[in-house]
Each structure stands twice: as structure tokens, then as C-alpha cells.
Amino acid sequence: MVSAIIETSGLTRNYGDICALKPIDLIVPEGEWLSVMGHSGSGKSTLMNLVGGLDRPSNGSLRVGGEDLLALSEDGLARFRREFVGIIFQQHHLVPYLTAVENVMLAQYFHSVPDEAEARSALERVGLGHRLKNRPGELSGGEQQRVCIARAIINSPKLLLGDEPTGNLDHKSTVMVMELLKELRAEERFTVIMVTHNQEVAAWGDRTIYLDDGVLVREERMKS
Amino acid sequence: MVAVKLIPHILSWAGIVLVLLRGFPGRRSVVTLTSISGFVIGVTGTFILFRSYPGTIPFGIVKSALGVSFLFLWGISVAVIYRSTGRGVSIFRGERLVNTSLCAGVVACLASMVAGAVCACRLPATDSTALTFILLALAAGALAYTLAYAALAFDKLLSPSYTVTLTGMLVAVVALLLCSSSSVLRLDLFSPLSMKVMKGVHDFVHQFMESILIPDHLFVRSYVWNYIGLLFGKEVGFWGGMVIWFTPAFLIALAIRFERLPSVAHIRQGAQRRTLLAAAIAKRRYRLVIPVLSVAVFAAAAYQSRFPSVEYWDPKPLPVTASPAGEIFIPKKGEIDLEDGKLHKYLFKQGGREARFFVLMTPEGRLTVDLDACAICKPDGYGQAEGSVICYYCKTLIPLDTVGKPGGCNPVPVAFTEKSDGVVIDGMALINSWGSTVQATARVKEGGK
Amino acid sequence: MHRRRWLLQLVLRALAHRKGRTVLLLAVLAMASSLATALGIVSYSMEKQVAGEVRKYGANLIIIPQSARLDVGSGGLNFGVITEPAYLQQREVEDTLARSGLKAERSFHLRGALHWKDADLMVDGVNFTDIRRLFPWWQLKGNWPATGETVVGSDLATRLKLKPGDTMELVGKAQTVRLRISGIVSSGGEEDGLLFLALPELQQALGLDGQLTLVRLMVTAGDESLKKRADALQLLLPSAKVNEVRQTARTSEGLLAKVKLLMFMVTAVVLVSAGSSVAGTMSTTVLERGKEIGLMKAMGGTRWEVMLIFCGEAAMLGFLGGLAGYLFGSAIAQFITRTVFSASAEFIPWFAGISLGVSLFLALLGSVGPMISVFKLDPVRSLRGE
Numbered sequence A: 001m002v003s004a005i006i007e008t009s010g011l012t013r014n015y016g017d018i019c020a021l022k023p024i025d026l027i028v029p030e031g032e033w034l035s036v037m038g039h040s041g042s043g044k045s046t047l048m049n050l051v052g053g054l055d056r057p058s059n060g061s062l063r064v065g066g067e068d069l070l071a072l073s074e075d076g077l078a079r080f081r082r083e084f085v086g087i088i089f090q091q092h093h094l095v096p097y098l099t100a101v102e103n104v105m106l107a108q109y110f111h112s113v114p115d116e117a118e119a120r121s122a123l124e125r126v127g128l129g130h131r132l133k134n135r136p137g138e139l140s141g142g143e144q145q146r147v148c149i150a151r152a153i154i155n156s157p158k159l160l161l162g163d164e165p166t167g168n169l170d171h172k173s174t175v176m177v178m179e180l181l182k183e184l185r186a187e188e189r190f191t192v193i194m195v196t197h198n199q200e201v202a203a204w205g206d207r208t209i210y211l212d213d214g215v216l217v218r219e220e221r222m223k224s
Numbered sequence B: 001m002v003a004v005k006l007i008p009h010i011l012s013w014a015g016i017v018l019v020l021l022r023g024f025p026g027r028r029s030v031v032t033l034t035s036i037s038g039f040v041i042g043v044t045g046t047f048i049l050f051r052s053y054p055g056t057i058p059f060g061i062v063k064s065a066l067g068v069s070f071l072f073l074w075g076i077s078v079a080v081i082y083r084s085t086g087r088g089v090s091i092f093r094g095e096r097l098v099n100t101s102l103c104a105g106v107v108a109c110l111a112s113m114v115a116g117a118v119c120a121c122r123l124p125a126t127d128s129t130a131l132t133f134i135l136l137a138l139a140a141g142a143l144a145y146t147l148a149y150a151a152l153a154f155d156k157l158l159s160p161s162y163t164v165t166l167t168g169m170l171v172a173v174v175a176l177l178l179c180s181s182s183s184v185l186r187l188d189l190f191s192p193l194s195m196k197v198m199k200g201v202h203d204f205v206h207q208f209m210e211s212i213l214i215p216d217h218l219f220v221r222s223y224v225w226n227y228i229g230l231l232f233g234k235e236v237g238f239w240g241g242m243v244i245w246f247t248p249a250f251l252i253a254l255a256i257r258f259e260r261l262p263s264v265a266h267i268r269q270g271a272q273r274r275t276l277l278a279a280a281i282a283k284r285r286y287r288l289v290i291p292v293l294s295v296a297v298f299a300a301a302a303y304q305s306r307f308p309s310v311e312y313w314d315p316k317p318l319p320v321t322a323s324p325a326g327e328i329f330i331p332k333k334g335e336i337d338l339e340d341g342k343l344h345k346y347l348f349k350q351g352g353r354e355a356r357f358f359v360l361m362t363p364e365g366r367l368t369v370d371l372d373a374c375a376i377c378k379p380d381g382y383g384q385a386e387g388s389v390i391c392y393y394c395k396t397l398i399p400l401d402t403v404g405k406p407g408g409c410n411p412v413p414v415a416f417t418e419k420s421d422g423v424v425i426d427g428m429a430l431i432n433s434w435g436s437t438v439q440a441t442a443r444v445k446e447g448g449k
Numbered sequence C: 001m002h003r004r005r006w007l008l009q010l011v012l013r014a015l016a017h018r019k020g021r022t023v024l025l026l027a028v029l030a031m032a033s034s035l036a037t038a039l040g041i042v043s044y045s046m047e048k049q050v051a052g053e054v055r056k057y058g059a060n061l062i063i064i065p066q067s068a069r070l071d072v073g074s075g076g077l078n079f080g081v082i083t084e085p086a087y088l089q090q091r092e093v094e095d096t097l098a099r100s101g102l103k104a105e106r107s108f109h110l111r112g113a114l115h116w117k118d119a120d121l122m123v124d125g126v127n128f129t130d131i132r133r134l135f136p137w138w139q140l141k142g143n144w145p146a147t148g149e150t151v152v153g154s155d156l157a158t159r160l161k162l163k164p165g166d167t168m169e170l171v172g173k174a175q176t177v178r179l180r181i182s183g184i185v186s187s188g189g190e191e192d193g194l195l196f197l198a199l200p201e202l203q204q205a206l207g208l209d210g211q212l213t214l215v216r217l218m219v220t221a222g223d224e225s226l227k228k229r230a231d232a233l234q235l236l237l238p239s240a241k242v243n244e245v246r247q248t249a250r251t252s253e254g255l256l257a258k259v260k261l262l263m264f265m266v267t268a269v270v271l272v273s274a275g276s277s278v279a280g281t282m283s284t285t286v287l288e289r290g291k292e293i294g295l296m297k298a299m300g301g302t303r304w305e306v307m308l309i310f311c312g313e314a315a316m317l318g319f320l321g322g323l324a325g326y327l328f329g330s331a332i333a334q335f336i337t338r339t340v341f342s343a344s345a346e347f348i349p350w351f352a353g354i355s356l357g358v359s360l361f362l363a364l365l366g367s368v369g370p371m372i373s374v375f376k377l378d379p380v381r382s383l384r385g386e
Helices: A044-051 A074-084 A100-111 A116-125 A141-153 A171-188 B002-023 B028-052 B057-084 B093-099 B101-121 B130-157 B166-182 B190-211 B222-232 B234-257 B270-306 B427-445 C003-017 C019-056 C090-100 C128-134 C154-160 C199-206 C223-236 C249-288 C290-298 C303-341 C351-366 C368-376 C379-384
Strands: A004-015 A018-029 A033-037 A059-064 A085-088 A159-163 A191-196 A207-212 A215-221 B318-320 B327-331 B344-350 B353-361 B367-374 B382-385 B388-391 B397-399 B411-413 B416-418 B422-426 C061-065 C104-116 C119-126 C139-142 C149-153 C167-171 C176-186 C195-198 C214-219 C240-244
Touching (some): A004 A044, A004 A191, A044 A059, A044 A159, A074 A085, A074 A100, A074 C303, A085 A141, A100 A141, A100 B270, A116 A141, A116 B270, A141 A171, B002 B101, B002 B130, B002 B166, B028 B057, B028 B101, B057 B166, B101 B166, B166 B234, B166 B270, B327 B344, B367 B422, B367 B427, C003 C019, C003 C303, C061 C223, C090 C104, C104 C128, C104 C199, C128 C195, C149 C154, C154 C176, C176 C199, C195 C199, C223 C240, C249 C290, C249 C303, C249 C351, C249 C368, C290 C379, C303 C351, C303 C368, C351 C368
Parallel strands (some): A159 A191, B318 B344, C149 C176
Antiparallel strands (some): A004 A018, A004 A059, B327 B422, B344 B353, B353 B367, B367 B411, B382 B388, C061 C214, C104 C167, C104 C214, C149 C195
């Protein structure tokens, strides 16, 4: 029996009067690749932010990696994020004035101490050994996303969150990024939660959940 | 009043106990008990010492204890910085013993004894009866008990991550002791230190100049003299003293700063490796806190010594004039009672020249007339403290009994005749004596110009 | 391994990325701190100079015999107008000064003529130790004289082709003295045409024991009390005239005060406007970089750590602005002192501390508001682009 890395019960998030997430009970076992699907505004990003410790739930309980996120202070949440979570964004969110290596080192800096050699090898691992000193503006979308992946995994997180990581990429790059993620997951054994509205991308996961208007409507297990 | 004066000393002792508790974690009870007993022994022992040997002997003993602790710190700091360069050096054979209860107890006891002795130096002189002695011992014990347990409680509140290295503990203890003692004029180490440095440099330069047969000042160009003069200035003593004063604390802080971080190369996972490294760096930074604070405490001690808060009896010099025969007469009685045992300053002016002098009745009942200047220092004058006069320039205390005898930093005696109703001084001799004294000292101090 | 160095690199990268804005902020900070520096340097060095000038014309009181006439404006004695020599009694003056309790540096002078070859030389009998104290700006080639020696004013020396080591025989009314010249003195004033002799020697040579022609006093007192001092002294010395020497330095003092006031006001205005423009620019920067801040927080930076980065940027700007401000401010100070006071300002290294302080203070003060918003910024919203 694999232990659960995420356990929620009655997890709710309201923005004022709007209820972005209706009470959700979700258990994610360690090492699972979970795809979250739904239309925009269905609450899938909200769920991801809650699980990643970026946002606080309005109600319910939320345990990630044995840590009760509701009990953590603001700085405690930050510590949780840097030690436990890696995030890949749709718009990459790379710091424009830093080179690829430096963007990775920034994550190291917030985690503990920067280590350039390690950051280089992480970029080499995602196949960007030749673009270490390039700024994000000089990289293609796929390359930028690979920098993001290197940055997300540099601190060996237990949980990798993807917020439509392939939303801005063409088909070829998408496949490349997903292959890479699969490879890395095999080595590092982190849990993946990926928000997407692309059925094809969702199919890379072990399980897909469908959200509609803040409600978990359906769950589907992939055969592999 | 006495109680108020004692507060800083007692607080620094409490600080010492706190640092010791931190420095010997896990030996709390030993440290607390030995500290309390050491403090009581220090207070009562010094009290007895004062009653058995009046005068300056007890001060000398306490001062040497302080001096020895400072020298010990110097030795340790040099050894530690040498070791931090990676060379193995065994400081002493029983180094294994350092972390035992025995060592903790001995260090705590010794430090507290000195702290207690410093406190006792502040106690007023009272008649020594068995009762006062017992009362004193009880009061010291009760005070020590309360404060030591306050320190203990505070120590338990502090997070265990604020560790103190042994060297850091040592430097903090010595710093607090010196800070506590620097406010007692007779125990102060910094002023004598800077004075010694000044004299040492002065003598050295003098010998050096003579040995290489550089002719007299006049032949040396004046700008050369400006540089040589720097070596003669008061600043040399001050800065030299500062260097000696602060070096041990700095060396110990540096040694901690240069401590090797643990080797993490064997850990494969980068994040884990970096976490360990960051933790080690943070730990090292915590260990630096105490030595850096000690530097501040050392600075406070030097400041206290340089600007002592003690107030001196220092009357404004009264102008006097000479009779047509050139004699100055100062009546014994009248507005001023010359024989009241206090310093009486006068100012004599003649022909654009002036001389400052004072008349004083020594405790032996001998009247003495002296210049308000000594043969070696800049004529900053003297003030009177309890049982002594102090030279404002070099902060040397001169016991009242020896005022009137020439030499060293004693005020330069002036010939006078004592009559039944007053003293008579020859004005011209006074002026000349002042002139030659001041000229001699000013020349040295201002670089021979 | 080197968090601090990394932070520095990060800050420099961020500043270099927004060159225009960085340059603008630097210019504002540099301008503000350079004005403050210039104000400081001008008033400091000019005050020192004016004080020096006051000291130079330092003998602010002079005592002359009742019948002598004095050209006050030049601060000295013009011998051409003295028709009838009159003298002060040295003893009397000394006693009076002692009695008056006046705190003053003094210098006694006896002027007279001694015959040399076929000319009369104007000789000033002085006490050389007093001279050295009272007129520190006199420049001496050679040595101050011992007994039997003299120093010669530079003009006189050139005219008579005298040099140190020469011996001259001077004939006085009472005695003839043989003197060795020990040095040449120049003061830039009338002293350059005089011969100086120890007072007692001249008194003997002229047969005027205990007589003086002039006493110069330097009284340390404020402006208004000087007059009072002079009056008080005059009462004690009815046989002489006590005059206040008009101080040429006063005009520059007044000018200095006006320039200082002007610069102070300009600096105040500039500081306020610089502060607000720093605040404005910083808050736009922070607004623009919301996503970056959100990202840093999402990556696990605590609010304090992220704020530290932005504070680091502000501090770096402040530091660089302060450095530039110091250099620029020194130049401005030079320019002002050159053009307004026709003097040169000093190079004062420790004013760098002041310019750095002003600039850092402005940069950090202006960033307080933006920093609060950095601190409070919610990562989720900012990443979404709200």
C-alpha cells in the first residue's frame, strides 16, 4: 500500500461570494501522475494552488506530505514550497534578466545556497547544455519550458505541479516536454499533478480527474 | 548609592553565568552551583583581603587576576587562529578534559570569583566585624542565587541552536569581566595598557634615534619630525592599546569564521547537499554572534576606561599675585582652609607667563606644594579622587601619601616655606619650574616642534 | 556557498536590465546627494577658511599710545603719519591686562628706526614666541632668531641683498648692535619691509627700556562683545587708545551665510522632489515586476527574502548614487568656491560618508511604500497577471 501524499477533505475555496472550489475530497498516492481536467474557471488552478501551498483554503482540511498546510504560517508555507514543491507554469515565468543557469540558481538560492555546477548539470539533463548562458528571450517556447522543468526539479521536490505546462507549445514541443517529464519522474520518483484541458496531455498520467464549476465530476484511471 | 553602582557589575556577572551555561550545555547544575559559590567566595575573600591589607594591595591582586585572564585569552586566541589555518597544534595535554564537568566547574568558579572580587572592590569601607561579614556573605549568596537562577531560566528559554563555542565563551567571559572592572578606576586595564604602549614606543624611538646617531631635532627636517612626532603622540598609545585590546576577540571571531564547513561531496542529491551546507553556514553564523558581541563589550570597556564616569574634586584655579619681593603668600585659614586634606589649585601669572600649582595636605599631615603637572605628561592637571590624585592625561592614580615626592607621573614638587599662618612660594622659581616642565613635556608630545 | 555574492549579482542583473530607469534613478539620487554634499563642503571649507582669515587678521584689538595716529583700515601702523613718537609702558599694559582678566593672546611691539650703512631701517621689536602664536601664517626661510640674531622681511632682504648668515651692524640711539640674520620672513603684508628684533634688544638699542609702540591682542569673543571688551579695556588704560580692528573677513562671512541659505533651500527642495520621484519610480518598477515577485514567492522565497532583494536594489542604487553624488558634489563645491569666493575648496574624504548617507536614505525612504507592496503581494494573483 502506497501512502498518500495529498489528502483533502471538504476542501473549499471562496473568492468573496464566488465559490471557486466546492468541497472536494481527494487522495493522491505517492508517486502518482494525476491529470486535472476541466474548462477554464472550473477550479482546477485553484486546486493546484491550494495543494502547492500558494493559496489557503477557505474551509476543509489539507495535508500534503504529512504537513497540515492550514497550520503553517506565511513563512512556513514558503518553506514548504521551496522544500516540497516544484511548479511549472504555462507562461514559463522565467526571470527575464537572468540566464538559463541563473534562473535555475535562483531556485537554489531560495532553497539553500546557489550551486552553479549543479544548475548546469540540471540544464544538461533537460537537454539545454548548449544554451546555458542564454536569456529566456533568446530561447524558444519549448526550451523555456525545459528551463522551467530544470528549475522545478532542482531542489528534488516530492511534488511537481504543472499548470498547463504545454498550453503554449506546439505538438512537437509538447511531446518532447512530456517525454522529459516522464523520464525525470522515473528517476526522481516525484508525484505529478498536471492541470490541463488537453485530453492528449492528460493521457500521459495514471489517473485523470474532471472538475466542473468547482466540483469533482468524474474520475478516470488510465490503463498503461 | 552603592547598590546602584553595583548593578552593572552584578549584571555582567549574570551575563557571564549565562554565557557559561551556553558554553557548557548539559552541565547546567555544575555551572550554576560553582558560579554561585565562586561569586560568594570572590566577594567575601576580597572583603577579607581589604580588611587585612589596607591600601592598594587587594586592588593589585584583583587587577593581576584580570590581567592574567586577558593574557590567557590572548594565548588561546593565537592558538585558535593558528589551528584554523589547518595546522594541528595541541594547546595543552589535557584538552580532552575541556568538556568535562570538572573543567566547567573550574572555569565557572574562577570567572565568578573574579567577578565577585570586582564587585567587592566597589563596596564601601566599613568596620570589619563578624556580623557584617556574615551579613555580606548572606547577601552575596542570596543575590547570586537569584541571578544565577534567572540566568538559568533565560538559558532554558533560548533556542538550543544558539550555540557558543568554547573560545567564544571564553572571550565573552573575559570581555564581561574587563567591562565590569573598567569602571573601577584602580582595576582598569585599558588605560595602563595604552600608557605602557605609549611609553614603549616612545622609548623605542628614542633608543633608535640615538643608536643610529641621528643628530638632534634641529637638523631633521620639520616634516620628518611630523612623522616621528606621530610616534610620540598620545594617539600611538591609544591606538596601540586598542589593537592589543581587541585583537584576541577578533582572532577568535576570525577563527570561527574560517572554520571548515562539513564535507558534503559524498551526498549525491544536490538539494540535500545544499541544505546541509546552508545549515552549517547558519550554525557558524550563530557561533559568531557571541564573539562579535564580545568585541562590542570590549569597546564598551575601553570607552568606560577612557571616559570614566567618576567625578573628581577639581577646584577652579584661583589667581594669586606675588608681593613686590616676588613671593606668593597663601594663608592657611580664611576663605580656603589649606589643611582640609583637599586639593587647592592656584594660578600665578607674571609677565605673560603663568604657572598652575596646588597646595594639599597629605593624610600624614604634611603640607605640600606642587605644580599642576608632572614631568612626563602633557600638563592636563590633576583631580582628586578618594585617597589619591589622578593625572588627567595618563589616568595614573597617585596615592595622596606620595604627593610631594618627585618622579614619574607625580606632580612636580615646588620648594616652599611653611609659616604658622600660611605658605610662601617664590614666584620666579615657580614660573621657571613650570616653564621647564611644560616645555620638556610639550616638546615630546608635539613631535619636537 | 556564496549567497551574498549571488544576491549582489542578482541585484546588478536586475538593475542592468532596466537601464533607462536605473540611470534615471541614479541621476536623481546623485543630483540630490551631490547638492547636499556641495552644500556641506562649501560651508565647511569656507567656514574654516573664514575662521582662518579671522585669525589672520586675528589681532582684533590693538592698543596704541594716545597721541599716535593709526590707519585702521590696513590693520597696521603707517609710520609716515607719526609725527611725534609716543610710547606705552610695558609694565602698565601687562598689569592692566592681568587685572582685566581678559582672555587674549598678545604681542608687544616696539617700532623704531636703526641706522645701517647710510639708511634708516624700520625695526620692529617683538617677542618671537608671541609672534609665532599670533601670526601662524608668517613664512620663515631659515630659523627663528636667538639672541644676537634677527630676521628680515622678504622685501627688505631683496632690496638690500641680505641673506641668512649675513651679519649687520645697526646703530641705535643708545647702542650699536651687531646682528646675525637667521632667517627671512614673509607675511604678504607690511612686515615684509621690516627688520625684526627681540623686544628687549631693541629697547636697549633705542634706549627705550620698558616702552612699547603697539600691543596687538587677539581676544576670543563673539562680534558684539568685542566692542564691550575694547571699551572695558579702554577704561582701565586711560593713557592709551584701544581700537577694534575692522575685520575684512566679515564680508565673506555674510556672503557665505547667504550662499548657504540659498543652497540649503535648493537642497531641501531637491531632496523632497528626489524622494518623491524615487518613490514614484520604485512603485512603477514594483508594479511592473509583480510577476517576478510572485514567481519568487512561489519558488519558496519568504516575504522577507523577496523584500531583501528589492531593498538590495534600492540600496545599490543609493550607494552608486551616493558615490556619483560625492564626486559631482565635490566638483560643484569647487566651482562655487572658485566663482563666488575665489578660493579653492578642500578635498574632504569623509564627506563621501555624508553623500552616501543622503543617497541611501533617500533611496530606502522612497522605497518604503513599494517595499510594503512587495511584502504583501499575493503570488497567485500576481502570477495570473492581476
